Amino acid sequence: MYNIKAAAKILDMPKVTIRSWETRYNAITPARTESGHRLYSDQNLEDLKWLKIQVQENGMKISEAVKKLHSSRKQFYHPEVTDSQEPIEYAKQIEELYQAAVEIDIDRFNYLLDLKFSLFHHQTVFFHIIAPLMVRIGAEWENGQISVAHEHMITNIIQQRFNQFFRVFPVAPHLPKVLALSPSGEHHQLGLLLFSLFLRENGFHVVYTGPDTPLEGLAEMVAKQDFKLVCMSVMTPKSRPVAEQYIKELSDTIPGLHFLLGGQGIDCDDEKINRYCIGTTLESWQQWLDEFKTAQIS
Template structure:
């Protein structure tokens, strides 16, 4: 354990700044001795060092940096595995139980209860575990229920909309790096499933890319205007059926005719297995746990000092 003076010397930070970040923003919660002196753990020092880097080197304000830190505190990115707030691995069963409870609440149109369950999950499991282990299975189950007729169109819309809204609450927590290309994320006409697209778009956003999300069943009309107006450099497109490969290729052809320098990220089950596409160099067919590594290699690891 370290005193505030030791931490100040180690991080080259004034003690008044450390106290301010602690008291005003809850950046860290040091232990107190019987005499009331602050004592900082190695984890506290790591967090303060990261916050200092975001503020001084990346231009983020401290309140936003603390929000990002808390959102990622127990994430797969920071810890390398799904952990609870005590730092202990969590087995799959609690995830499955919570996912089922959220699904049942949404199926019954109990939005307030579903949101409370989601809030609880974020407080216990952290960012990545909640999205990948709890909410994604809910969305997959919703899609299956709609296709089999178990869930009505109204139920499917209600359930998907609420979870989608929770996903994008995190968009504004992560800073955008202006030196990275802007991204447009969409599914072509006829593709109504967006789980994979949503998750990958969040990964892009967390890595500092400015992502404009159009979502499922996006028509070609108007796309060129958006690409020009927003200065889009990358198009992210997802399909779940091999039958939509030709439609996806039509979108790529259409866009490249007007913007030959635009790059594409193509993903989803529609591109997996023996499915062939003339744009195979842009297909991302890695499992979820390898997305970060693939992304870093595709754009360049020098852009991703953290995440």
Template structure:
């Protein structure tokens, strides 16, 4: 849920315009707190984003744009013919089956380098299931499946790179969607030198952004010499490291030791199969759960209780 000030900043729409669109045209109907403050849902934000696009890019007046929006929302969503999912069967599938079916179709498109079809399916999935459900129940399982296929020789390096890059681009689009709370410490996210798989790091960085933290994302194969100036100049207080290869854990631990020697206040979050599979990890308390559904509870238990990332009201 977002306040009117947050929505105004996210969409670059003045708060007075948001109120006018609501009061005069019933563009969206945000929820209200007991004190009467507006609270906007993700759906409200996307509807407002669409209205702004119609007004600014297509020169549609706001009343007509609102009418079009309501007509579109009254109709059941239909995917483009070229990306039509397989017809529903009887009985109606469960949500898990629907997610799996969508994931299979996107994976098959990516596997055969059909990027346009894959993007069309992803867009349709966002419409049908919402952003969170698509990310965690469809796109993340695809990324896991891609990694497994590459490790087992069922996907070429080119296929793995193509599939990972396209989905990663969809994640990047949402980095700037969420508001940043200035009182929270900056987070640095990276894979150490030698680690080329960054999907888990990207997903966790998006998770941290949703919690209101500003994340400086360096990505895969980050040279060590570039890390220290950023920590110093940007006043980083929390470093996220991700490795998929357990053989890199000692190298990563040495990097942590060197960071701590210069910045003893630093805190760390460690993730990826390289840490999860390492039974002799030097810093086991900093290793996050493998299941993304457990991240929020873990973050609150291990970090928010000591207030490094607590959102202030």
């Protein structure tokens, strides 16, 4: 948490502007000390930085920028991340990126990504633009319209964007270290990337090994790095036995290890003491987080 002096220095903004955007436009709601002094979270700073870009670089009125920020935040907490239907509001942005991807115009694709992140909150870009874009590209690959190499190239660019944001958010030392992976043979990673981003925004130290992570040597790495949670994405039923093998070997080797399981291949009715089904919606993710925090407190 930062006091207003530190926040102003980090953002290179006058303190009076921060107070004005907070009190007059309800842009953010900082915490308060017992004596009433403002304390700004990393999310508050991220929001203020985004608003500053809209006003100073894009010529938007602060009232309009705040309205767009609040709108994107509201939508962020209500999407179904596995839904392939493209949001109408962002259809133009998705189509622009899709055309650049299909034409393998990498410079334009990266330019458009930069533009989207400057115009919209990063949560909106990842969940409402990039997610449906990648679902569409994946469908084109499965239909034979896009080659494997082509799809991998676009996926790599998108993963680099996730990695950039993974490094932005600070880690809370009291939270357990998380390993995020998909088991051997499982190549889908969009949901895993989105959930990893969700965890990072909430202060978890997440190490992302991604799709098709081999079991060999995994237990040694988990023990050596002191991971407490393993987040595993299983998108197809045929991958479920493989995931169970991972859970058994890791549990036998590292007592007390817990697992977060997500994806369409997971049976959420088969929860056990050391595992939790996180579902595919942000609501279910937030529910797990709230329950986790409650358990930690108690």
